[in-house]
Amino acid sequence: xxxxxxxxxxxxxxxxxxxxxxxxxxxxxxxxxxxxxxxxxxxxxxxxxxxxxxxxxxxxxxxxxxxxxxxxxxxxxxxxxxxxxxxxxxxxxxxxxxxxxxxxxxxxxxxxxxxxxxxxxxxxxxxxxxxxxxxxxxxxxxxxxxxxxxxxxxxxxxxxxxxxxxxxxxxxxxxxxxxxxxxxxxxxxxxxxxxxxxxxxxxxxxxxxxxxxxxxxxxxxxxxxxxxxxxxxxxxxxxxxxxxxxxxxxxxxxxxxxxxxxxxxxxxxxxxxxxxxxxxxxxxxxxxxxxxxxxxxxxxxxxxxxxxxxxxxxxxxxxxxxxxxxxxxxxxxxxxxxxxxxxxxxxxxxxx
Numbered sequence: 001x002x003x004x005x006x007x008x009x010x011x012x013x014x015x016x017x018x019x020x021x022x023x024x025x026x027x028x029x030x031x032x033x034x035x036x037x038x039x040x041x042x043x044x045x046x047x048x049x050x051x052x053x054x055x056x057x058x059x060x061x062x063x064x065x066x067x068x069x070x071x072x073x074x075x076x077x078x079x080x081x082x083x084x085x086x087x088x089x090x091x092x093x094x095x096x097x098x099x100x101x102x103x104x105x106x107x108x109x110x111x112x113x114x115x116x117x118x119x120x121x122x123x124x125x126x127x128x129x130x131x132x133x134x135x136x137x138x139x140x141x142x143x144x145x146x147x148x149x150x151x152x153x154x155x156x157x158x159x160x161x162x163x164x165x166x167x168x169x170x171x172x173x174x175x176x177x178x179x180x181x182x183x184x185x186x187x188x189x190x191x192x193x194x195x196x197x198x199x200x201x202x203x204x205x206x207x208x209x210x211x212x213x214x215x216x217x218x219x220x221x222x223x224x225x226x227x228x229x230x231x232x233x234x235x236x237x238x239x240x241x242x243x244x245x246x247x248x249x250x251x252x253x254x255x256x257x258x259x260x261x262x263x264x265x266x267x268x269x270x271x272x273x274x275x276x277x278x279x280x281x282x283x284x285x286x287x288x289x290x291x292x293x294x295x296x297x298x299x300x301x302x303x304x305x306x307x308x309x310x311x312x313x314x315x316x317x318x319x320x321x322x323x324x325x326x327x328x329x330x331x332x333x334x335x336x337x338x339x340x341x342x343x344x345x346x347x348x349x350x351x352x
């Protein structure tokens with residue numbers, strides 16, 4: 001019997017509720033589909049930083065390397081400088097484990113209407129592929145004389161041929177498996193060096209996939225089209241910062257940021273990939289059993305797909321759709337269902 005070793009990293013805030021809920025569902029799926037999951041829970045994150053002065057222990061990466069995947073909640077607390085979680089935890093893991101693909105799908109769940117008038121499931125079904133290791137978030141810059149009249153600050157983006165090429169190939173291959181349409185969302189009309197280079201490399205890669213319709217779209221147009229014409233999109237390929245912003249807009253047109261899952265993927269399998277919901281740690285509602293677990297559940301399905309358990313992943317998604325169709329909704333969706341109620345209902349739907 002196949003066994004998968006999973007590092008469950010709750011993180012902070014509601015991560016301590018939704019990661020255990022997701023693990024309950026994963027264990028139920030594994031039992032139904034004839035494989036096993038062995039998991040260990042780690043309390044890395046901002047709370048760990050408060051106690052120990054670091055988000056990860058010194059051997060944290062070595063510890064997580066032994067797992068097949070990382071199942072993560074969210075990181076951050078109001079008492080901790082909000083520039084640190086990305087620098088010392090999320091981006092650190094993404095770059096050290098070469099998780100250069102950030103995959104964020106967008107679709108509608110049964111029983112949950114989009115805020116967009118007259119847009120249904122047939123209109124909203126796309127995937128955002130965000131370059132995850134380079135671009136605007138390399139954190140190369142400095143502040144000089146910040147309190148002086150002559151003070152200034154810089155941040156330098158970095159786009160390499162190798163980094164852009166590898167994420168472009170991943171996105172085009174994904175498009176081949178979907179509806180064979182890829183949109184490069186860029187801003188090269190104003191960032192005439194970095195994103196012009198990005199565009200050039202993607203256009204070169206596009207020629208290797210003649211069966212995929214390729215289109216370039218500026219991010220301002222894309223943002224408007226998310227709201228007015230989401231049906232335009234199938235696979236979206238974009239940069240680190242643009243993808244970060246657009247994926248939250250994608251969550252909004254689904255109905256809540258609590259609905260979105262994601263994967264930080266190392267396609268080669270040299271390091272474990274990390275799967276997490278797109279929302280934050282929401283410490284203001286932590287411990288109240290009202291957090292929406294759907295994004296965490298979707299992240300579990302993406303993790304199963306990555307591990308090659310496609311039937312189990314599809315079954316998990318089907319169960320979540322059954323649960324949402326039943327009318328259960330957490331507070332962020334206008335309902336009063338609890339995290340545990342939604343979890344138990346999803347497991348019941350899975351085993352029905």
